Amino acid sequence: MIVLSLSSDMQFDDIKPNRLIRAKIEITQLLNMVKSVESGLIVYTSEPFLISPLSSDSDIVINLLDAVDESIMPVNGDNLERA
Numbered sequence: 001m002i003v004l005s006l007s008s009d010m011q012f013d014d015i016k017p018n019r020l021i022r023a024k025i026e027i028t029q030l031l032n033m034v035k036s037v038e039s040g041l042i043v044y045t046s047e048p049f050l051i052s053p054l055s056s057d058s059d060i061v062i063n064l065l066d067a068v069d070e071s072i073m074p075v076n077g078d079n080l081e082r083a
Contacts, residue, residue, distance in 0.1 A: 003043075003080070004042070004044070006045055007076055007077060008076050009078065020069065020070070027062075027065060031059075031061055034058070035058055038055060039055065039061050040055065040061065043072075044082060045075055045078065046077025046082070047074075047077070048082050052064055
């Protein structure tokens, strides 16, 4: 299961182009390397939200990453423990 923060800190550009885009690139590269492993995606701010349950089709998570950004979250926060 991949857990991804969508806090406002992910928009910082100390990592180019920004933290969120770099995380999406890294997740995509990882999933392309391990195609046959079950994967899923949880995003979180102050609360976690399931984007994709575990599946052996890693393309599901890769395709859903395009729609993942902080605007889909109801509030800002950074509570990894809840995720």
